[in-house]
Amino acid sequence: MTELCIYISKIELLESLGETLEIIQKPEGDKYAMLSLNEKVNQLSLNKLSVFFKQKFGRDYRAGFTRIYFGNETCDRLIPDRKTIEKAYQIISEKGYEMTYVTPYTGPEGLTKIEENLSFLNEKENVEVVFNDWGVLQLLDKKYTKLEPVMGRLMVKVKRDPRFSKSGYSVHNHALDRTDKIAKRQEETVINSSLDIKEYRELLQSKRVDRVGMEMVPYDEDVIKKQFRKNKWEFPVDIYWPWTYVTSGRNCQIAAYTQPAGKIHPAGKNCYLQCQQYEFSFNSDKEMLDSVQRGNAIWMDTTELFERYIKYDFDRLIYQPYIPV
Numbered sequence: 001m002t003e004l005c006i007y008i009s010k011i012e013l014l015e016s017l018g019e020t021l022e023i024i025q026k027p028e029g030d031k032y033a034m035l036s037l038n039e040k041v042n043q044l045s046l047n048k049l050s051v052f053f054k055q056k057f058g059r060d061y062r063a064g065f066t067r068i069y070f071g072n073e074t075c076d077r078l079i080p081d082r083k084t085i086e087k088a089y090q091i092i093s094e095k096g097y098e099m100t101y102v103t104p105y106t107g108p109e110g111l112t113k114i115e116e117n118l119s120f121l122n123e124k125e126n127v128e129v130v131f132n133d134w135g136v137l138q139l140l141d142k143k144y145t146k147l148e149p150v151m152g153r154l155m156v157k158v159k160r161d162p163r164f165s166k167s168g169y170s171v172h173n174h175a176l177d178r179t180d181k182i183a184k185r186q187e188e189t190v191i192n193s194s195l196d197i198k199e200y201r202e203l204l205q206s207k208r209v210d211r212v213g214m215e216m217v218p219y220d221e222d223v224i225k226k227q228f229r230k231n232k233w234e235f236p237v238d239i240y241w242p243w244t245y246v247t248s249g250r251n252c253q254i255a256a257y258t259q260p261a262g263k264i265h266p267a268g269k270n271c272y273l274q275c276q277q278y279e280f281s282f283n284s285d286k287e288m289l290d291s292v293q294r295g296n297a298i299w300m301d302t303t304e305l306f307e308r309y310i311k312y313d314f315d316r317l318i319y320q321p322y323i324p325v
Contacts, residue, residue: 216308
């Protein structure tokens with residue numbers, strides 16, 4: 001049976017976990033239109049979880065959670081301080097869950113903040129750390145050896161594109177002799193990841209890594225079946241849902257947009273957590289999954305892919321009630 005976990009990025013959502021996971025009556029008409037995409041996805045995904053657990057196990061979905069992921073993957077400005085980590089660990093333990101601390105890619109300043117948190121968590125039992133930065137893995141491998149390293153989804157290099165969802169891909173066959181061969185190469189390019197490289201897997205195993213994170217990507221059924229065939233990567237796989245990471249960068253366009261003209265690439269001092277207040281939405285000339293930018297990262301809503309993926313062989317479902325920013 002797939003283990004069910006929750007990914008929370010804010011201490012406030014952790015403190016009010018019951019409300020975060022509560023299904024509310026769907027508002028009608030204009031009231032529903034006023035909800036953000038984040039709020040709409042929260043309710044739709046919770047309803048999907050509720051139906052699945054009732055049909056599959058005959059019980060409430062909230063009884064299935066065993067572990068809480070807490071932290072941030074994409075921005076070192078959002079790394080929780082040690083006091084917040086101590087509080088998060090206390091809340092998680094009191095609620096009877098295990099803890100997984102999630103960390104982003106970062107520079108020296110952020111690495112110092114992360115290490116303060118690792119030094120606290122290293123004294124606890126059964127704590128995992130998701131790393132999305134080789135420096136964090138080095139700390140876990142050499143210094144904080146009680147903590148269990150888990151490779152974050154940002155470290156798995158795979159094609160992510162919301163436009164895969166409905167339009168698919170095609171081969172322009174003008175003056176081509178072997179269009180079937182081209183189509184096969186296209187599919188291999190789409191589904192292959194860094195985990196397909198044997199030496200990469202061996203490097204991870206040598207650093208005590210025995211679990212990796214991935215996510216739902218809008219492939220068709222045949223591609224997903226090939227990608228998740230049993231023991232393909234030799235690791236237990238965590239699948240994040242419903243928010244799939246698309247891309248991110250050091251510069252924050254949301255922060256830049258709120259600055260005076262000319263400050264296209266704002267420094268850290270210009271950050272006042274605009275990612276908590278604003279978001280960009282995206283349109284395309286192709287049919288695609290809804291996508292938004294929060295802070296320095298772009299996310300796509302893969303709620304509708306739940307039934308397509310849940311039947312395949314992965315170890316954990318990491319449920320994200322909201323975009324993890």
